[in-house]
Amino acid sequence: MTLPDGTVDPRAKCFYNMKLAESGCPPVQSLTSDDWYVAKIFVELLKVFYNATVTLSGVYYPTSSQAIHQIVEMSDLLNTYREDDMLDPAVVAMETKFKKYWSEMPFLYALGVIVDPRIKLAGLEYLLEFIGNKLSVYYSDQITDIRNKLFKVFSIYERRFSGVDTKPSPEPDTQSLPTSWSILKRRKKGKSASSSSSTTRSAASSSAELNRFLEAQFDADENTENFDLLLWWKTYSYRYPVLSHLACDILVIPVSSVSSEQAFSRSGRIIEPRRNCLTPEMVEVLICVRDWEHARKRMQNEMVDQQFIQNFSNLYVDEGSGSNQDQN
Incomplete structure (x- = not known):
């Protein structure tokens, strides 16, 4: 949203003001x-x-x-x-x-x-x-x-x-x-x-x-x-x-519940309407195999979402970035 000299890109401001006008909101002020x-x-x-x-x-x-x-x-x-x-x-x-x-x-x-x-x-x-x-x-x-x-x-x-x-x-x-x-x-x-x-x-x-x-x-x-x-x-x-x-x-006692919460989230993605006939043993196998594979690659408890970062970077309309210009 900013130009190399640190000023606000007028194209970005115009774009957001148009979107806000369509939704009935007041325009963005500097x-x-x-x-x-x-x-x-x-x-x-x-x-x-x-x-x-x-x-x-x-x-x-x-x-x-x-x-x-x-x-x-x-x-x-x-x-x-x-x-x-x-x-x-x-x-x-x-x-x-x-x-x-x-x-x-x-x-x-x-x-x-x-x-x-x-x-x-x-x-x-x-x-x-x-x-x-x-x-x-x-x-x-x-x-x-x-x-x-x-x-x-x-x-x-x-x-x-x-x-x-x-x-x-x-x-x-x-x-x-x-x-x-x-x-x-x-x-x-x-x-x-x-x-x-x-x-x-x-x-x-x-x-x-x-x-x-x-x-x-x-x-x-x-x-x-x-x-x-x-x-x-x-x-x-x-x-x-x-x-x-x-x-x-x-x-060895963890002070965060992130790891256990992620395990529950993974099980929720495994047990879905199309896979509701899985036995408890098979669910345990699937979760363990995934965890062991991530442990081998040192990818357990990955905190950085690269897809989110990429999507967020596309929101910027900086001159010279080329991300939004290429899409147009």
Whole structure:
């Protein structure tokens, strides 16, 4: 709809005004600089929520360890535009909805970052404090509850896996472990992992393995993209034999229902009026074969609809694009 110099294409405006006139609607007025500013900011806002949806709907990596980080991104962005007079009504409404869902942090999300050796319990406290300061939500009582539940859950695993052989292991290679996200690097030096775990040591002195993990210092480099959390726990499972079972059980839990909803959608396309005689076994075979084939091609949970993108691109009447001119 825009020309290379950034102005509105008059052909596009004329075309849409003709369509609106046919439907009895008023003609389109030229967008002002304020309109473009609001549109630009809303694209930025929606991009954060879109990225969160795509990230938390993944199937090839743990998502329970990613949830709180996406919430941090959202809270930081909303806080950035809270003082903007033009965006204030929309941002306030978004914050209200945000607090409705995240004023109480799910225990799964908390465990997901606690079992990350780059973050652990001290990092969780700092992240929740960051979110609370941005949106005036206070998690102090929840942090205490999360800490108590953590040791309670670990004690259950400890009783179950108490007979696991614990072989000594070398210290982690500090050069191969990445650092936490940039926000965690701003943590005050006095707020170390030992300060938070020392409080829990008196309440759960028998959980030596968990205390050892919480108090360990894992230095890391700047590379976070290639850090494989499941591989880390597999590598150090003999150092933390009980905690590794707990970590793996937590990390395999998906935080999004997208995959299961897609499975129901696929079954609805298979069981249709023309195929209503399929047996349950045959439906299961068809769904499994399709899923296995997509898994082989790494196409499970595909979020990008190329056909939709192509159709949307054809709506533009930009000079030189040639898409609509060719059709004419």
